[in-house]
Ligand SMILES: Nc1ncnc2c1ncn2[C@@H]1O[C@H](COP(=O)(O)OP(=O)(O)OP(=O)(O)O)[C@@H](O)[C@H]1O
């Protein structure tokens with residue numbers, strides 16, 4: 212700072228008189244003679260005056276690359292992962308083959324639409340399938356708005372304090388509670404206190420509670436993934452919080468929310484334990500037609516048949532399992548399709 | 558100190574009075590006072606972290622969105638305190654638009670990007686006419702007129718930034734705040750944005766944060782130099798660059814910060 216600076220600052224040409232035409236080339240580019248480098252924000256004068264960095268001396272003895280050894284470790288790890296994958300695939304394949312060998316011969320349209328029977332060769336899964344469909348729809352109806360609403364509140368409205376963290380921690384813990392515990396809760400709360408009895412409603416509410424934490428967490432993740440800059444952009448245009456959520460955040464987060472919800476729902480329709488507790492029946496000879504009806508669901512029907520001594524019933528159970536698996540697989544497929552469809556777009 | 562702050566004569570659009578911003582315990586902006594004239598371009602320059610963005614965000618209450626922020630003093634818009642009782646931030650932000658450092662179009666069509674603001678603000682006119690007008694104002698119309706339904710993310714960075722400007726203009730604000738609008742852009746796109754700022758001056762008050770002193774000199778009528786949360790010097794751009802009154806200003810614009 213010894214140099215007199217005044218002279219170092221060149222006078223930029225006076226701004227050209229700005230006419231009304233488009234100023235494509237009107238701007239005068241000022242040149243500051245003293246300006247050696249653009250501002251880099253450095254506030255340390257010594258930085259620019261310090262001695263040049265000494266060229267690093269190359270010294271091979273400081274490294275021990277051992278490339279062959281590292282390559283071996285890399286391939287060993289890849290092999291390990293492959294084995295892990297294969298074990299999973301083989302077990303799953305064995306399970307599928309077993310089920311198909313037992314059940315494929317019993318799979319037929321009359322079996323899918325038929326009613327259960329004392330005779331294994333006449334037994335069908337109509338009421339169980341209808342019960343599962345009812346439970347699926349009702350569960351989604353309760354769990355989706357509650358879960359998404361909670362996630363929106365936690366992510367967008369709740370102040371980031373101790374209480375919010377406490378709530379989030381509890382939700383995460385609830386996701387790990389065994390389903391049978393939800394069954395006990397459902398029995399006490401919905402079946403007894405709210406006297407819903409052995410109804411589809413009671414089952415759906417219980418399962419909705421069971422998957423609520425999963426939906427909340429998945430939705431929160433999806434909402435969190437929406438870039439903050441999008442929110443700021445909306446607010447800067449004078450959007451309210453709700454307008455920002457509705458028009459900018461939810462559309463972006465929706466595929467993720469849907470994927471999480473569908474996967475949670477597939478867990479719900481695969482559950483037998485909590486449904487048994489809240490009163491699904493082992494033998495239902497009618498198709499439920501409204502939420503207060505008695506019912507059974509596929510997993511319980513399968514369980515019921517498997518626990519009988521006659522092998523013929525085990526075959527029907529295997530056939531029912533194939534139907535249940537097909538249902539679950541198509542739900543996963545929808546989830547994957549949704550995810551791909553929307554990730555490709557953005 | 559006071560002679561280093563030379564407020565312009567004429568009608569004042571925005572004004573800071575003893576304005577301070579605290580992030581938690583740290584005072585990022587310290588008792589800043591300056592006046593921004595109507596329908597002129599003012600630029601804020603200064604080293605990184607000196608509080609340029611913080612000051613800019615005070616004028617459309619975007620700081621409100623940062624948890625733990627505290628604002629003291631006054632920020633006036635047409636003589637009215639933006640932080641006074643009865644002033645709604647939502648209304649403020651429609652009248653004082655903002656363009657961000659990084660282009661942030663909504664992941665929707667170009668058309669939807671432009672109409673979002675007008676829609677929520679109850680615009681009653683013809684939307685396609687509004688879209689064309691805004692895009693023309695932002696010098697983007699010719700490039701996108703045949704693909705208004707295309708996703709905005711398919712545009713180049715410079716086009717995206719001009720779309721963000723069009724989006725901001727579509728709600729017909731009175732002031733446009735721009736936080737380093739060209740920092741992510743190449744020289745040609747930068748040139749376009751600078752031309753644009755020049756044109757906007759006819760109808761808008763523009764406040765621009767920039768790291769490029771050449772840019773400040775090219776586009777602005779007045780320049781404020783900020784350092785460590787204070788406005789060190791404020792005055793006509795020409796004067797500030799050719800005849801700075803403060804030693805720190807001089808050091809900064811000559812690139813020898815001390
Ligand atoms: N959200 C925040 N929370 C806490 N401190 C912040 C926040 N935003 C900015 N600050 C602090 O306030 C000071 C001013 O920041 P500001 O972003 O206004 O600087 P700036 O001049 O815009 O810098 P740049 O040129 O790098 O954008 C900095 O010290 C920064 O660390």
Ligand SMILES: [Mg+2]
Pocket residue numbers: 609610611736766
């Ligand atoms: Mg900044």
